[in-house]
Amino acid sequence: MASFLIIGGDGIIGHALKARLQSEELEYVATTRRRLSENELHFDLATDPDHWPELPKAEVVFFCAAATKLDACEDNPEATRLINVTHMQALAAHVQSYGGLVVFLSSNQVFDGSKPYRKADETQCPVSEYGRQKAEFEQWLSKCPTPSAILRLTKVITGRLPITEAWQEKLESGAQIEAFDDLTFSPLPIKSVLDGLMLIGKQKKTGIFQLSGRKQLSYYDIACKLAVKMGKDIKLVTPVSAKNAGIRPQFLPRYGTLDCSTMADIAIAEIDCLG
Ligand SMILES: NC(=O)c1ccc[n+]([C@@H]2O[C@H](COP(=O)([O-])OP(=O)(O)OC[C@H]3O[C@@H](n4cnc5c(N)ncnc54)[C@H](OP(=O)(O)O)[C@@H]3O)[C@@H](O)[C@H]2O)c1
Structure with a gap:
C-alpha cells in the first residue's frame, strides 16, 4: 500500500502538498484531470463512481479536490453537490473499506461568520451553498464508524495576492x-497548512482540526x-x-477566524499578503 494519496494534486493545496512530500522524500501518488506526469493518475470526481479507475490504496488519503468556486456552488448547487458531497462520500467509503485514513479539507465557511474564533466543536451553521456542502460532508464523515480527519482552513495564501x-x-x-x-478574510500561510496536513498524515490523527490566520x-x-x-x-x-x-x-461574513487550539503545535505566521 502507498503511504499517501492526494486526490486533486493540481490545486493550490494539492500542488504544494506534492512538493512537500517530495521534499521529505515520502512516497505518494496524486490524481489529476490534466496531462499525466510521474506518480499521477487520471481521476474525475464528477464521473459516475461505477466508472472510476482503480485507485491505488494508500494509508492516508488527502481529499484536496473539490468544486471550490463560491459562485459556481451557488449557481449550480446540484452539479457541485454531486462532486463535493455525493461522490466524495463514495470515495471516502472506498478508502475506509480498505482501512485508509480520510483527511478531508474543509473551511471556515461551515460557520455563518457571526462570531470570531469559532471552536472546532461548535455546531455548523453555513450560509453559502459551498459552506452547506462542506458541512453536509463533514457531518456524514463524522457519523461513519471509521474515524477520519477533518481540517478546516481559512483563506490560504501562497504569496502575493494577485x-x-x-x-x-x-x-x-x-x-x-x-x-x-x-x-474580509483571515490569511493563513500555506506552510502552516502543509505542516498541519503532515502532522495529521504522519501521526494518523483523527477528529476535527482547525487552522486560521490570527487576524x-x-x-x-x-x-x-x-x-x-x-x-x-x-x-x-x-x-x-x-x-x-x-x-x-x-x-461577506463579518468574522472568518477559527480557534486553532486543536492544532496548537502548528506555528502560524502573520502575513500581509504583499509577498
Ligand atoms: N485555498 C483556500 O483558501 C481554502 C480554504 C479553505 C478550504 N479549502 C479547501 O481545501 C481544498 C483544496 O483547496 P484549493 O485551494 O487547493 O482548491 P483549488 O485550487 O480550487 O483546487 C481544487 C482541485 O480540485 C480539483 N477538482 C475540481 N473538480 C474536480 C473533479 N470533478 N474531479 C477531480 N478533481 C477536481 C481541481 O482540478 P483542476 O486543477 O483540474 O481544476 C483542483 O486540482 C478544497 O476542498 C477547498 O475547499 C481551501
Whole structure:
C-alpha cells in the first residue's frame, strides 16, 4: 500500500502538498484531470463512481479536490453537490473499506461568520451553498464508524495576492485605487497548512482540526498596507463596498477566524499578503 494519496494534486493545496512530500522524500501518488506526469493518475470526481479507475490504496488519503468556486456552488448547487458531497462520500467509503485514513479539507465557511474564533466543536451553521456542502460532508464523515480527519482552513495564501499587482501599477503612477472594506478574510500561510496536513498524515490523527490566520484583514487594509510600503499617501486608497458592487451577501461574513487550539503545535505566521 502507498503511504499517501492526494486526490486533486493540481490545486493550490494539492500542488504544494506534492512538493512537500517530495521534499521529505515520502512516497505518494496524486490524481489529476490534466496531462499525466510521474506518480499521477487520471481521476474525475464528477464521473459516475461505477466508472472510476482503480485507485491505488494508500494509508492516508488527502481529499484536496473539490468544486471550490463560491459562485459556481451557488449557481449550480446540484452539479457541485454531486462532486463535493455525493461522490466524495463514495470515495471516502472506498478508502475506509480498505482501512485508509480520510483527511478531508474543509473551511471556515461551515460557520455563518457571526462570531470570531469559532471552536472546532461548535455546531455548523453555513450560509453559502459551498459552506452547506462542506458541512453536509463533514457531518456524514463524522457519523461513519471509521474515524477520519477533518481540517478546516481559512483563506490560504501562497504569496502575493494577485490583485496587488494591479494596485501597485496604479499607485506607482499616482492613480487612485478602490478596495473593498467589507470583504474580509483571515490569511493563513500555506506552510502552516502543509505542516498541519503532515502532522495529521504522519501521526494518523483523527477528529476535527482547525487552522486560521490570527487576524482578519479587509482588502482595504491590504491596499493601505501596500500604499504605506510603497511610500504613497493612503488617501490614494478609497474604501468601497463589495455588497454594493454585487458580491453576494453570504460571501461577506463579518468574522472568518477559527480557534486553532486543536492544532496548537502548528506555528502560524502573520502575513500581509504583499509577498
Ligand atoms: N485555498 C483556500 O483558501 C481554502 C480554504 C479553505 C478550504 N479549502 C479547501 O481545501 C481544498 C483544496 O483547496 P484549493 O485551494 O487547493 O482548491 P483549488 O485550487 O480550487 O483546487 C481544487 C482541485 O480540485 C480539483 N477538482 C475540481 N473538480 C474536480 C473533479 N470533478 N474531479 C477531480 N478533481 C477536481 C481541481 O482540478 P483542476 O486543477 O483540474 O481544476 C483542483 O486540482 C478544497 O476542498 C477547498 O475547499 C481551501
